[in-house]
Amino acid sequence: MQEKEMIEHLSDRKTLMSVRELAKGITYSDPLKTGWKPPLRLRRMPRAKADELRRKWHILVDGDDVPPPARDFRDLRLPEPMLRKLREKGIVQPTPIQVQGLPVVLSGRDMIGIAFTGSGKTLVFVLPLIMVALQEEMMMPIVPGEGPFGMIICPSRELAKQTYDVIEQFLVPLKEAGYPEIRPLLCIGGVDMRAQLDVVKKGVHIVVATPGRLKDLLAKKKMNLDNCRYLTLDEADRLVDLGFEDDIREVFDHFKAQRQTLLFSATMPKKIQNFAKSALVKPVIVNVGRAGAANLDVIQEVEYVKEDARIIYLLECLQKTPPPVLVFCENKADVDYIHEYLLLKGVEAVAIHGGKDQEERENAIEFFKNGKKDVLVATDVASKGLDFPDIQHVINYDMPAEIENYVHRIGRTGRCGKTGIATTFINKNQTETTLLDLKHLLKEAKQRIPPVLAELNDPLEDEETMAKESGVKGCAYCGGLGHRVTDCPKLEHQKSMAIAGSRRDYYGGGGYRGEI
Numbered sequence: 329m330q331e332k333e334m335i336e337h338l339s340d341r342k343t344l345m346s347v348r349e350l351a352k353g354i355t356y357s358d359p360l361k362t363g364w365k366p367p368l369r370l371r372r373m374p375r376a377k378a379d380e381l382r383r384k385w386h387i388l389v390d391g392d393d394v395p396p397p398a399r400d401f402r403d404l405r406l407p408e409p410m411l412r413k414l415r416e417k418g419i420v421q422p423t424p425i426q427v428q429g430l431p432v433v434l435s436g437r438d439m440i441g442i443a444f445t446g447s448g449k450t451l452v453f454v455l456p457l458i459m460v461a462l463q464e465e466m467m468m469p470i471v472p473g474e475g476p477f478g479m480i481i482c483p484s485r486e487l488a489k490q491t492y493d494v495i496e497q498f499l500v501p502l503k504e505a506g507y508p509e510i511r512p513l514l515c516i517g518g519v520d521m522r523a524q525l526d527v528v529k530k531g532v533h534i535v536v537a538t539p540g541r542l543k544d545l546l547a548k549k550k551m552n553l554d555n556c557r558y559l560t561l562d563e564a565d566r567l568v569d570l571g572f573e574d575d576i577r578e579v580f581d582h583f584k585a586q587r588q589t590l591l592f593s594a595t596m597p598k599k600i601q602n603f604a605k606s607a608l609v610k611p612v613i614v615n616v617g618r619a620g621a622a623n624l625d626v627i628q629e630v631e632y633v634k635e636d637a638r639i640i641y642l643l644e645c646l647q648k649t650p651p652p653v654l655v656f657c658e659n660k661a662d663v664d665y666i667h668e669y670l671l672l673k674g675v676e677a678v679a680i681h682g683g684k685d686q687e688e689r690e691n692a693i694e695f696f697k698n699g700k701k702d703v704l705v706a707t708d709v710a711s712k713g714l715d716f717p718d719i720q721h722v723i724n725y726d727m728p729a730e731i732e733n734y735v736h737r738i739g740r741t742g743r744c745g746k747t748g749i750a751t752t753f754i755n756k757n758q759t760e761t762t763l764l765d766l767k768h769l770l771k772e773a774k775q776r777i778p779p780v781l782a783e784l785n786d787p788l789e790d791e792e793t794m795a796k797e798s799g800v801k802g803c804a805y806c807g808g809l810g811h812r813v814t815d816c817p818k819l820e821h822q823k824s825m826a827i828a829g830s831r832r833d834y835y836g837g838g839g840y841r842g843e844i
Contacts (some may be wrong), residue, residue: 359609360557360588362436363463367403370396370431385424391612395431398422404430406455407462409501417497423448424616430455433590438608441592442615444739449592450715453480453560454494458502458510460558461533465508470531476513476551478558479535481542481576483566485516485686486693486714491562492536510534517541518686525550539567539575546582553582564593565600565732580607594739595732625742626722626750628775630766633753638725639669645751646675649721651702656737657725659707666705666725677703708733716740724752731765760784 365371373396381397382389398404401414401422414420422430425443429452432439443449457478464470464477482488492514499510513527515537521544528551535542535551545551561567567576591604604611633641646653657663660681667679678692678701696704697716704716708728719741728734734752741748754763767781 359438360436360586362434362460364405364434364436364459366396366398366431366435367405370398370403382428385427386616387424387428388615389428389612390615391437392610394428394612395435395437397427398431399427404434404455406459407502407505407507409505409507410455410458410498413498413501419448419451425449425614426452428614428616432612432614433588434459436588438588438611439590440604440608440611440613441590442594442613443592444594444616444735447616450491450494450562453562453590453592454491454498457534457558457560458495458498461510462502462507464555465510465533469508470511470533472529472531474555475511475528475532476535476553476556477533478560479537479542479553479556480560480562481537481539481567481579483538483563483570483572485518485538486689487563488516488536488538489514489690490715495534495536512536515541515545521545539572539579543575543578546579553579554584556583557585557587559583559587560590560592562592564591564604565595566736568600569732594735625746626738626748626773627742628738628770628773629749629751630770630778630781631751631753632778632780633755635755635757638753639666641753642666642723642725643673645721645723646703648751649749651676652696652699652716652719653703653721653723654716654719654737654740655703655705655723655725656728657705657707658728662725663705663707670703670705675703676701677705679705681707708736714740717743719743720748722748722750724750727752727754727758727762727766729759729762731762731769734766734769754780 378394378396381387381399385397387397399422401411401419425441425447429439429441429449433452433456441449441452457480460478480488480491482491492512495512499512503509510533511527511530512534513524513532513536515524515535517538517540521541524541524545528545532551546553561576567573586609589608591600591608593600631641642655655666657666660683663679663681667677670677678695680689680692684692692701692704693714695701722738722741724734724737728737738748738750741750752766754766763781763784767777767784770777770781
């Protein structure tokens with residue numbers, strides 16, 4: 329009963345609706361119309377055939393009038409320069425999320441995409457966005473100060489930069505082939521705002537942004553969203569976890585009309601479901617692997633290692649596979665310590681964390697991507713969707729407190745059908761709840777469960793008991809498989825953050841005991 333009340337209370341929140349929409353009671357009942365239609369043979373595909381294809385590709389869908397899956401990029405009616413660029417990049421066949429996600433998005437439908445990092449989800453929102461921008465530009469060329477037509481919001485600068493680079497890769501061949509110029513803008517902190525404003529003044533078609541800088545530009549009326557009809561929230565679970573809900577809501581206040589909204593997330597806890605349901609219009613949910621479950625293309629090895637023995641064992645683990653290797657830590661001090669230790673041992677290593685400036689982080693990522701450095705040591709800042717396509721091995725120097733972060737971390741390897749290895753060190757510092765979540769995740773992914781986890785006494789071992797207790801398998805709030813909502817560590821963290829926030833409000837916004 330307690331769990332039911334908590335879930336209902338969370339469901340009442342309308343996080344994604346703007347203040348204007350809430351105040352005026354504005355609701356949209358029909359998806360946006362687009363000029364795109366799938367080929368006739370796809371439109372005539374019997375429902376049984378479409379369902380058979382989805383089963384074959386392990387695609388789960390939910391929603392009304394779901395567009396048929398497309399097994400070939402040519403069925404999407406993309407311009408030839410874009411198809412050629414796909415072939416140049418070695419992308420000849422769509423991945424499962426692309427097979428179903430691209431027809432859904434091109435049709436103008438709102439969508440929730442549940443896919444682990446490395447599944448090819450970026451193209452699902454990038455390619456249709458370019459098509460939207462092209463269509464708008466060809467109908468009526470953009471004028472100075474106008475735009476954007478579409479926007480992508482990312483939780484980190486690194487992910488935003490990576491997404492922007494993907495967009496540019498497709499815009500160059502379009503321009504060379506004589507198509508109208510499409511101007512994208514990377515709108516992130518740590519970059520001179522004047523350069524960003526110069527692009528806006530010329531007229532901008534596409535914006536890729538982090539919430540903070542975007543909110544600043546909109547608040548200062550340097551940019552408007554009057555013509556923006558396409559919005560993607562990438563890594564939506566991370567956006568919520570990092571406390572960007574209020575920033576996103578402020579951004580929503582600047583939309584003047586209905587938009588097509590897409591949410592992408594590696595995990596889909598209850599909070600994100602509610603976050604999505606409040607603003608999406610008849611959304612289609614496309615799930616390519618159970619939300620919260622780890623990527624099955626990763627061999628997950630969990631080792632019990634004493635605190636003071638970890639650094640020695642790390643060196644041994646680095647010798648298991650050839651580079652590149654990613655090492656994750658929970659805190660900045662450990663990142664710096666490991667980085668210095670590896671350099672002393674002659675290992676070509678670089679490090680990134682939130683304490684390093686933007687240039688240092690970008691250089692480290694570039695050296696690692698180009699193969700000049702073999703090991704990248706990082707906090708979770710590097711697991712927010714960054715694309716390192718050839719990672720063979722991920723090492724978790726410590727087990728993250730939340731199972732979702734574990735899923736994000738190991739999602740760096742085993743990408744696009746290649747098998748990777750994830751090694752995780754655990755010891756007595758981890759809570760029993762965290763270890764039980766890990767145990768259930770390993771079990772679901774059909775991985776070896778080490779004796780130290782197998783010995784854990786689990787009152788919810790029986791899945792039927794677990795479902796009976798919470799109404800779903802695992803925690804109804806965060807999706808963790810080893811605990812219920814009443815014991816949820818994430819919910820406890822949210823409560824403590826809310827209490828801290830109310831204290832700040834009580835003491836005021838500046839001066840003594842307040843933030844200046």
